Amino acid sequence: AIMSTKGMSNVASRYLIDVLELPVFVLHDFDVSGFAILNTLRDSTDRYYYDHKVQVVDLGLRLEDVEAYGLESESVVHRREWWCRGITDKERTFLQDRRVELNAFTSKDLVSWIENKLAENGVRKVVPDEKTLVAAWRRQIEVNLLGGLIDGALDCGTQEPRRDRGT
Secondary structure, eight states, X not given: OOOOOSSSOOHHHHHHHHHHTOOEEEOOOBSHHHHHHHHHHHSOOSSOOOSSOOOEEEOOOOHHXXXXXXXXXXXXXXXXXXXXXXXXXXHHHHHTTEEBOGGGXXXXXXXXXXXXXXXXXXXXXXXXXXXXXXXXXXXXXXXXXHHHHHHHHHHHHHSOXXXXXXX
């Protein structure tokens, strides 16, 4: 499943992670905010305290990815002091005045990079067997046909009844 919080996670997303007790893979930009997003998902906070041990896996952009893919950085000015847990000294120096967003990737490279990150963390594609695929395909055809019949029946119920001219 894919979940997007469009930035900093909210209490509802952390609650979902907590009750599902499933590993969470986090994609984020290579910037201070990206690491804040990661750490907020990883740790209990004043706003949400995890009842369970959550497994948060950092798949986010790192300096080695920026260098390997030749991604373009942009300048940034920090309005206050910051720190990021889990980064190297070289990354800390870079992040003093630069950042790199995921959208610096070409679409093809982004997909390839995400697939590689998932594979590095033991995630595999699940491809159903032929019998399961055929059953799913047939079920979808039935759903589409039934939906069309239902729509047709509903349309008939909204039309004015026909009247003879003589009455």
